[in-house]
Amino acid sequence: MATNSWAQRALAGAKPAVFWSDRADAPAPAPTLRRPDTADLTVVGGGFTGLWAAIQALEDQPGIRVVVLESDRCGFGASSRNGGFCDSSLTHGLENGLAHWPTATETLLRLGRANLDAIEATIERHQISADFRRTHEIGVATEAWHLDELAESLATHRAAGNDMELLDAQGTRSRVNSPTYLGGLVRRNDTSLVDPARLCWGLRTAAESLGARIYERSPATGISRDGTALNVVTPEGSVRSERVVMATNAYPNPVSRQRRYVIPVYDHVLMSEPLNAQQLTAIGWEGREGVGDVSNQFHYYRMTEDDRILWGGYDATYHYGNGLDPKHDQSEETHSALAEHFFATFPQLEGVGFSHRWGGPIATTTKFSATWGTSHQGRLAWVAGYTGLGVGASRFGARVALDLVQGRTTELTELEMVRKKPLPFPPEPVRWAGVQLTRRAIQRADRRDGKRGPWLSLLDRFGVGFDS
Numbered sequence: 001m002a003t004n005s006w007a008q009r010a011l012a013g014a015k016p017a018v019f020w021s022d023r024a025d026a027p028a029p030a031p032t033l034r035r036p037d038t039a040d041l042t043v044v045g046g047g048f049t050g051l052w053a054a055i056q057a058l059e060d061q062p063g064i065r066v067v068v069l070e071s072d073r074c075g076f077g078a079s080s081r082n083g084g085f086c087d088s089s090l091t092h093g094l095e096n097g098l099a100h101w102p103t104a105t106e107t108l109l110r111l112g113r114a115n116l117d118a119i120e121a122t123i124e125r126h127q128i129s130a131d132f133r134r135t136h137e138i139g140v141a142t143e144a145w146h147l148d149e150l151a152e153s154l155a156t157h158r159a160a161g162n163d164m165e166l167l168d169a170q171g172t173r174s175r176v177n178s179p180t181y182l183g184g185l186v187r188r189n190d191t192s193l194v195d196p197a198r199l200c201w202g203l204r205t206a207a208e209s210l211g212a213r214i215y216e217r218s219p220a221t222g223i224s225r226d227g228t229a230l231n232v233v234t235p236e237g238s239v240r241s242e243r244v245v246m247a248t249n250a251y252p253n254p255v256s257r258q259r260r261y262v263i264p265v266y267d268h269v270l271m272s273e274p275l276n277a278q279q280l281t282a283i284g285w286e287g288r289e290g291v292g293d294v295s296n297q298f299h300y301y302r303m304t305e306d307d308r309i310l311w312g313g314y315d316a317t318y319h320y321g322n323g324l325d326p327k328h329d330q331s332e333e334t335h336s337a338l339a340e341h342f343f344a345t346f347p348q349l350e351g352v353g354f355s356h357r358w359g360g361p362i363a364t365t366t367k368f369s370a371t372w373g374t375s376h377q378g379r380l381a382w383v384a385g386y387t388g389l390g391v392g393a394s395r396f397g398a399r400v401a402l403d404l405v406q407g408r409t410t411e412l413t414e415l416e417m418v419r420k421k422p423l424p425f426p427p428e429p430v431r432w433a434g435v436q437l438t439r440r441a442i443q444r445a446d447r448r449d450g451k452r453g454p455w456l457s458l459l460d461r462f463g464v465g466f467d468s
């Protein structure tokens with residue numbers, strides 16, 4: 001049977017829902033805010049950033065009053081929809097960090113490693129069952145030109161002190177068995193995999209155990225000054241507090257300035273049914289590494305605790321006017337392409353079905369890394385824009401936002417990455433046209449052995465771009 005029809009058949013039974021949160025052990029909802037409340041710190045957004053902000057604030061100053069307002073359920077956004085690659089990089093990868101902040105590389109690497117260690121320590125301290133595993137990561141070459149990219153990447157990573165191993169085709173296939181592999185590059189340090197929804201749920205419990213009050217289905221709809229404090233308003237209540245951290249990432253919030261720098265981009269994912277013993281033998285993958293190919297339009301994939309394969313990436317779609325809508329979670333075109341690529345990579349898995357298909361908005365900036373800002377005379381700080389590598393970096397993002405909102409000058413707030421904003425995106429309709437032009441140029445570059453045409457070269461010169 002042709003791969004194409006296998007792929008379509010495999011997709012037929014996939015539930016249009018997020019696998020990670022579609023599970024019986026999802027926690028009971030937190031209450032909705034239905035009265036005026038007061039706090040020392042209000043956090044808007046109950047994803048990783050918001051929950052890490054609450055936890056770190058309470059660890060800094062036990063006993064302060066922290067309220068988290070979440071418009072849906074904690075983890076409703078990207079935080080429970082992602083691949084669970086929890087990396088030490090704060091800059092959407094080493095190469096991107098080097099391109100934008102070359103003189104701060106050593107510092108950013110050190111801070112990133114400390115951040116990942118602190119995530120692991122928190123998970124242990126609060127006994128969060130989130131299948132957190134320090135794993136290796138493999139970048140795989142599936143085209144001849146990828147091999148040059150891997151060789152270049154090997155040198156860059158070694159110079160940064162990373163523990164790397166370059167594999168030939170056979171070496172790569174002995175780790176994960178795909179006939180498409182021509183080579184691979186393994187990173188053995190500072191990366192991990194996690195079950196993202198369980199991490200979110202565990203962080204929510206940890207924040208509550210430290211004293212945070214969490215309100216779900218309580219969207220912040222406005223912010224106003226109230227004497228020296230800020231009043232965050234929800235449809236049925238309000239919170240008056242001295243400080244506010246805005247952690248809504250791709251989603252709009254009452255701080256309009258963020259919208260100039262951060263745009264929502266949809267990324268899509270498939271989850272397979274659990275593999276049986278024979279299928280597991282057919283793919284090897286005993287090290288359960290996180291895997292990604294090195295195309296510009298890359299795929300990322302990994303195994304789950306119950307032997308499924310999560311398969312995501314490839315296409316990143318932007319909808320006009322910073323469009324966000326649950327209907328964008330499902331994309332026939334992207335999910336079909338992903339299914340076909342899955343079976344092209346693992347033809348020995350023909351017959352395996354997908355149980356879930358979903359998508360979600362990542363927030364990107366022109367530098368593919370988080371950016372921060374303050375307003376209301378420094379009483380409010382916001383952070384957003386981790387692009388596709390925010391699972392780990394969100395803890396750091398929250399740490400910086402807390403330093404900013406407390407008015408503290410720290411090593412983190414002095415980083416150029418924090419002090420200087422990326423170039424803003426142009427307003428519509430130029431924004432939409434620019435993104436489409438860039439997407440097409442990226443597709444063309446992949447078809448032409450990675451050669452970046454005039455448009456991408458121009459963007460590179462200005463240090464800006466579009467990525468997922």
Ligand SMILES: Cc1cc2nc3c(=O)[nH]c(=O)nc-3n(C[C@H](O)[C@H](O)[C@H](O)COP(=O)(O)OP(=O)(O)OC[C@H]3O[C@@H](n4cnc5c(N)ncnc54)[C@H](O)[C@@H]3O)c2cc1C
Pocket residue numbers: 044045046047048049050069070071072073074075076077078079080081082083084085086087218219220221247248249250251252253254267268269312359360361362363384386387388389390391392393394
């Ligand atoms: C499909 C996909 C795959 C990804 N894969 C990876 C990966 O493997 N590794 C990785 O590092 N990163 C990955 N990412 C990115 C990563 O998930 C995000 O960077 C990270 O989760 C951002 O966390 P956050 O808390 O800032 O944002 P979010 O998780 O989006 O949280 C924002 C929260 O704010 C809430 N909210 C919005 N507006 C309001 C309001 N007005 N009032 C109250 N609450 C509000 C939302 O409901 C949401 O819960 C992926 C993202 C997607 C979508």
